[in-house]
Amino acid sequence: MGSIVSDRSSKSRRDSLSSLLLEKKGKGDRIFRWIVIGASGYTLLMLVLVTFSVVEGSIPVFSLEGLGFFIGTDWNPVEGRESYGALPYVVGTLVTAGIAMAIGVPISLGIAVFISEIAPPKIGTPVAYVIEVLAAIPSIIYGLWALFVFRIWLLDYVERPLYQAFGGTLPFFAKAPFGLDVFTAGIVLAVMIIPIISSISREILKAIPNSQREAAYSLGATRWETVRKVLFPYAKAGLLGATVIGLGRAVGETILVTMVIGNAIGISAIPPTLFSQSNTISSVIASQFNEAVAPFHPSALIALGAVLFVLTMGINVGAQLLVSRMVKVAPGGRE
Amino acid sequence: MMGDISNVQEKRRRAIQDAIVHQSQKRKLIDRVFTGVTISCIALAMIPLGSILLEVVKNGTSAMLKTVTEFETSLEGSQETPSVTTSATGKGTFLYNDVTHELSFNITYSGLSSSENAAGIYRQEAPENDAVNLFALPLGSPKVGSVDLDKLRPRAAAEEDLFSGLWYVIIYSNDYPDGELRGQILPTGEASTSINFDFFTQPQGAFTTGEGGIGPAIQGTLIVVGYASLIGVPVGVLTGIYLSEYAGNSRFAYMVRFFNNVMTGMPSIVIGIVGYILIVLVIGSFNITAGAVALSIIMIPIIVGVTEETLKLVPHSIREAGHSLGIPKWRVTLFITLRSAKNGVLTGIVLALSRIAGETAPLIMTILGTSLFFQFTLDGLTNPVDALPLRIFRLAAQPYADAESFGWGAALVLILIVLSLSMALRFLVLDRRYRVSGGARV
Numbered sequence: 038m039g040s041i042v043s044d045r046s047s048k049s050r051r052d053s054l055s056s057l058l059l060e061k062k063g064k065g066d067r068i069f070r071w072i073v074i075g076a077s078g079y080t081l082l083m084l085v086l087v088t089f090s091v092v093e094g095s096i097p098v099f100s101l102e103g104l105g106f107f108i109g110t111d112w113n114p115v116e117g118r119e120s121y122g123a124l125p126y127v128v129g130t131l132v133t134a135g136i137a138m139a140i141g142v143p144i145s146l147g148i149a150v151f152i153s154e155i156a157p158p159k160i161g162t163p164v165a166y167v168i169e170v171l172a173a174i175p176s177i178i179y180g181l182w183a184l185f186v187f188r189i190w191l192l193d194y195v196e197r198p199l200y201q202a203f204g205g206t207l208p209f210f211a212k213a214p215f216g217l218d219v220f221t222a223g224i225v226l227a228v229m230i231i232p233i234i235s236s237i238s239r240e241i242l243k244a245i246p247n248s249q250r251e252a253a254y255s256l257g258a259t260r261w262e263t264v265r266k267v268l269f270p271y272a273k274a275g276l277l278g279a280t281v282i283g284l285g286r287a288v289g290e291t292i293l294v295t296m297v298i299g300n301a302i303g304i305s306a307i308p309p310t311l312f313s314q315s316n317t318i319s320s321v322i323a324s325q326f327n328e329a330v331a332p333f334h335p336s337a338l339i340a341l342g343a344v345l346f347v348l349t350m351g352i353n354v355g356a357q358l359l360v361s362r363m364v365k366v367a368p369g370g371r372e
Numbered sequence: 373m374m375g376d377i378s379n380v381q382e383k384r385r386r387a388i389q390d391a392i393v394h395q396s397q398k399r400k401l402i403d404r405v406f407t408g409v410t411i412s413c414i415a416l417a418m419i420p421l422g423s424i425l426l427e428v429v430k431n432g433t434s435a436m437l438k439t440v441t442e443f444e445t446s447l448e449g450s451q452e453t454p455s456v457t458t459s460a461t462g463k464g465t466f467l468y469n470d471v472t473h474e475l476s477f478n479i480t481y482s483g484l485s486s487s488e489n490a491a492g493i494y495r496q497e498a499p500e501n502d503a504v505n506l507f508a509l510p511l512g513s514p515k516v517g518s519v520d521l522d523k524l525r526p527r528a529a530a531e532e533d534l535f536s537g538l539w540y541v542i543i544y545s546n547d548y549p550d551g552e553l554r555g556q557i558l559p560t561g562e563a564s565t566s567i568n569f570d571f572f573t574q575p576q577g578a579f580t581t582g583e584g585g586i587g588p589a590i591q592g593t594l595i596v597v598g599y600a601s602l603i604g605v606p607v608g609v610l611t612g613i614y615l616s617e618y619a620g621n622s623r624f625a626y627m628v629r630f631f632n633n634v635m636t637g638m639p640s641i642v643i644g645i646v647g648y649i650l651i652v653l654v655i656g657s658f659n660i661t662a663g664a665v666a667l668s669i670i671m672i673p674i675i676v677g678v679t680e681e682t683l684k685l686v687p688h689s690i691r692e693a694g695h696s697l698g699i700p701k702w703r704v705t706l707f708i709t710l711r712s713a714k715n716g717v718l719t720g721i722v723l724a725l726s727r728i729a730g731e732t733a734p735l736i737m738t739i740l741g742t743s744l745f746f747q748f749t750l751d752g753l754t755n756p757v758d759a760l761p762l763r764i765f766r767l768a769a770q771p772y773a774d775a776e777s778f779g780w781g782a783a784l785v786l787i788l789i790v791l792s793l794s795m796a797l798r799f800l801v802l803d804r805r806y807r808v809s810g811g812a813r814v
Contacts, residue, residue: 175730
């Protein structure tokens with residue numbers, strides 16, 4: 038390759054150029070192709086590893102409890118008398134997530150609508166940024182704040198007044214509040230999922246073609262009418278998807294819930310009132326994992342992880358399908 | 373008759389007009405209410421944000437500072453009850469450090485009537501109460517040394533007594549077995565506050581003393597996050613490259629994309645199980661690799677998504693220019709396409725880093741937490757490691773005020789790490805974003 042040329046720099050330059058040319062159909066491309074395919078394969082392998090681990094880890098407890106694990110309400114991690122059931126924690130998870138959704142979704146939609154439909158960009162952009170900051174705060178810090186600050190506010194200004202007003206009449210409030218309960222956990226979870234749901238909803242509202250809005254306004258519709266009768270129906274699937282993604286987060290959130298839910302065990306984790314202590318699937322795992330010494334206890338906790346895995350997997354697949362359909366329906370979107 | 377008809381028509385017209393006006397007023401009102409509701413939604417979201425930041429900064433900084441307060445006393449016989457007539461006098465200065473809880477003293481006296489046989493620091497509520505001995509002081513003048521308030525329980529009450537002047541120095545001599553010199557310890561009003569560097573560099577002391585720091589947690593977070601990104605960044609970026617540059621619409625690519633999206637929503641505690649089953653149980657102890665692998669699984673889908681999106685935004689003409697020069701595709705991809713999408717890819721990486729820096733749940737099952745530093749030896753690889761979120765979690769579970777204060781301090785460090793990452797990100801993409809949106813700088 039160009040050995041006659043005496044000028045070194047031009048030789049090396051030509052070498053590198055020719056090597057570039059020669060390589061075109063050569064090894065480099067093939068190797069790199071396999072590298073990127075390998076990396077992609079690894080990302081699929083991760084899901085396989087997660088699945089394998091939760092299955093592998095939960096086999097012992099299923100050999101002990103059988104399918105009764107799913108409907109059992111006992112939780113006794115004492116060696117020799119071990120008995121485990123997941124039902125109370127599934128209920129606890131659904132109740133806290135339900136409270137979080139009931140509070141979080143309307144507020145998130147309000148925020149999304151304000152930023153994308155009502156506020157001028159000069160106000161909307163910084164507001165959106167601040168909401169993003171809320172999303173960047175780690176959940177352990179929400180937990181710390183909830184445990185030492187917010188719980189006490191909530192107890193003094195919301196829970197006690199509610200108990201005094203309705204404790205005798207409504208079964209929801211029929212327990213003297215203490216601050217560490219499903220109500221607190223649900224509200225702090227709502228605070229945590231608001232930035233997630235609102236930012237996805239905002240993107241989805243932005244993806245609605247402007248022609249839709251213009252048509253509504255040209256008919257004399259007010260902003261409220263446009264949002265309610267045109268935009269929401271148009272973006273129904275996407276907004277539902279955003280909500281479901283928020284639900285996935287609420288169901289899987291661990292540390293924050295562990296710190297404020299009160300960690301009830303067994304049948305007492307099924308909360309009879311809003312002010313009852315409970316436990317979610319993930320919070321049981323987090324609070325007991327390091328103290329699990331009985332032979333089946335770690336396995337029971339991992340089996341709870343398996344239940345959570347299936348639950349969130351279902352939620353996420355559903356959400357992905359909903360959101361991707363919406364984004365495909367409205368490609369490009371509004372500038 | 374004609375007049376009546378036109379009257380009726382007129383009335384009807386007016387009624388309709390009124391109805392229209394009324395309805396449009398009602399619609400406007402509803403619209404205003406709607407706007408108000410959305411604004412109050414924003415306010416509702418801002419309150420927790422404000423409160424969290426305020427509390428973390430307020431409580432966190434007080435955990436990071438140390439205050440040294442000056443006290444002084446003048447020793448006189450007349451302060452004794454009953455008063456003692458002696459020519460002896462003395463004085464003392466004290467410095468109280470609110471982090472180590474040590475009170476250092478320097479007491480001198482002269483002219484004692486006979487030789488000194490005991491000296492000590494006493495607490496006395498009022499002259500008629502008995503003096504309670506708290507600490508014995510060494511004999512002789514000058515007396516130099518320090519006493520530790522952590523030896524007194526509860527310490528907070530002892531501190532309060534000291535600051536409100538209930539503490540005394542009493543010196544006994546052979547001639548005056550009830551004390552010859554006595555002086556009240558009073559704050560001079562001088563106090564100096566400085567940053568407590570021990571908080572950042574030392575391991576945790578006993579929870580009750582509030583000594584030491586969160587050094588191992590800071591070190592552990594940096595190491596675990598670094599280790600995780602060694603795995604996560606290359607895999608994530610290469611997969612993003614595959615999806616955008618190589619995959620097209622193949623079924624494999626669809627699966628990769630779909631399951632990456634699904635993994636984004638996977639609860640982190642479930643991902644912790646992978647580290648536990650595949651690494652902790654195999655090695656036989658909680659260790660750093662398990663934590664790093666678990667965190668990398670959390671970060672990869674985030675990086676993949678952002679990388680793919682940004683690479684797709686790179687105009688085709690740039691790639692074509694490269695290809696037309698005969699440069700092989702892998703070089704075009706790495707040195708031309710990826711380089712022009714640098715900002716976006718970095719965005720994804722920073723996003724993923726700030727997410728995993730705050731993760732707690734998977735670390736419970738993988739690195740466990742410890743109050744020791746990570747050792748850069750083979751043994752270090754098979755020992756538990758600490759991390760900031762984990763430390764906050766453990767501290768918050770302790771029933772001691774000092775532990776709580778440390779927790780806030782650790783939270784402030786963590787939030788500074790995470791927010792500075794996202795601020796850095798904002799400056800990183802500032803140019804591009806604002807050029808696109810027409811220069812509307814916030």
